[in-house]
Amino acid sequence: MSVTPLEALPIDALRERSSTKWRRYPHDVLPLFVAETDFALAPAVAAALSRAVELGDTGYTPPQPGVREGYAAFAQRRFGWTVDPAKVRWTGDVMMGVVELLRQVTAPGDRVIVTPPVYPPFFDTIEEAGAVVERVPLLESEKGWQLDLAGIEAALVGGARSILLCNPHNPTGTAHSRESLAALADLAEHHGASVISDEIHAPLVQPGVVFTPFLAASESAERVGYIVTSASKAFNTAGLKCAQIVTAGDRPTAVVRGLVDEVEWRTGLFGAIAAVASFAPESDAWLDSLLARLDENRRLLADLLDEHVSGAVYRIPDAGFLAWVDLTALGWGDNPAVKILKEAKVALHFGPHFGDEGRGHVRINFGCSPDVLREAVQRIGALIA
Incomplete structure (x- = not known):
């Protein structure tokens, strides 16, 4: 039986939240860094x-x-x-x-x-x-x-x-x-x-x-x-x-x-x-719906990176809503998230914070709407063009 993917809250509603994800950076930044998701709470919760x-x-x-x-x-x-x-x-x-x-x-x-x-x-x-x-x-x-x-x-x-x-x-x-x-x-x-x-x-x-x-x-x-x-x-x-x-x-x-x-x-x-x-x-049905959304998003991210960020290396994860992406080939230094934040207004987690093995990498939170994910990757891709 197919499961309907969970829909994220509208971006305007999310910007009313007071958590780290939505208060760390100005409103012109898309926040895909810290591990918070953009969905309403499970009804039972x-x-x-x-x-x-x-x-x-x-x-x-x-x-x-x-x-x-x-x-x-x-x-x-x-x-x-x-x-x-x-x-x-x-x-x-x-x-x-x-x-x-x-x-x-x-x-x-x-x-x-x-x-x-x-x-x-x-x-x-x-x-x-x-x-x-x-x-x-x-x-x-x-x-x-x-x-x-x-x-x-x-x-x-x-x-x-x-x-x-x-x-x-x-x-x-x-x-x-x-x-x-x-x-x-x-x-x-x-x-x-x-x-x-x-x-x-x-x-x-x-x-x-x-x-x-x-x-x-x-x-x-x-x-x-x-x-x-x-x-x-x-x-x-x-x-x-x-x-x-x-x-x-x-x-x-x-x-x-x-x-x-x-x-x-x-x-x-x-x-x-x-x-x-x-x-x-x-809460099982809600969790299954969340997993369906994350499944679509993890695959969508692969397609978006292929289309807009040539040279990005990404392996679709088994679990979670976090993507580990190697941007070394782009030549954006050990910490490419700094350039992406400054020039594309997209906040990603800094790869080197995960150890020396994170140099040239970023972590992307795809626990969001497909539209937000698309816009974020398109902004990053525009830096290449």
Whole structure:
């Protein structure tokens, strides 16, 4: 059965928003940088938040907000993955969860492996936890992006104590294979290391793409792994502050249960309310409609780049609404987003912020209307002409 793609809000309505995407730059700039989307809230989420406002339900988050049960049911429906609700905890956002876990599984000065190009806060979060970043870049081939397992093994042999994984990967949109995740888990277990997997983009994996949560990859993954995730990326509720920390094995579960209560207290009540509504079956149709829109847009972007930006290299992502585009051939320097912002009035995410591997690249947010995407790419293409 075909799904009708979700329609974005009109640009005039979007410019009334007060979030970073719409307030960072002047009105003559098209903002396709930060990971916010341009759609109305899912009806179930909007209704739950509206009811909370009517009730003045703006106090502290309760001890049992329903997040663990909601997430477990969602994971079963969407991923076919059985999660023990008792092994789900919550906090304000994914990076809060990551830094708290890093503080538990590393000592000051320990090295933590990341796989650039990767989400810029990974670098800062590791440093915040007192650890040191160890870069093992992704490998790219005709088949796509993949983990450099040999490079990761060498880093573990050299003493790295943890791996900060992004699955699906930001900015490439890669859903790592079960085989590579299981191999990663085996390496971590053999060397006494842990794996923390940021899976915030998991709800946005396209139909037909096989997605494997890290903890579902193997028994060794259960023993060494932690997942930190949230409904906030798919449902555009990042400002409400709610993320989940999920475990399966006994030792990781004990670590999470040992976190201080303040980790949970950082969760926003509106974030918890929105998460429960997002994970509910009533929101599945909205999410499917969003995925249909993103599927059309990820393919439209490929066509637009071919037509207007000769030399751009773009691999259609498995998941999410973020495109990783190599503009090196255009000769616009290490950070082409600077020229694009200044001369085309289109704001893209700066490639070098994702690591040295991001030189010459930009990240484009295509979680918008096709018309906005067209105008943005046409503006960029005009710089070539």
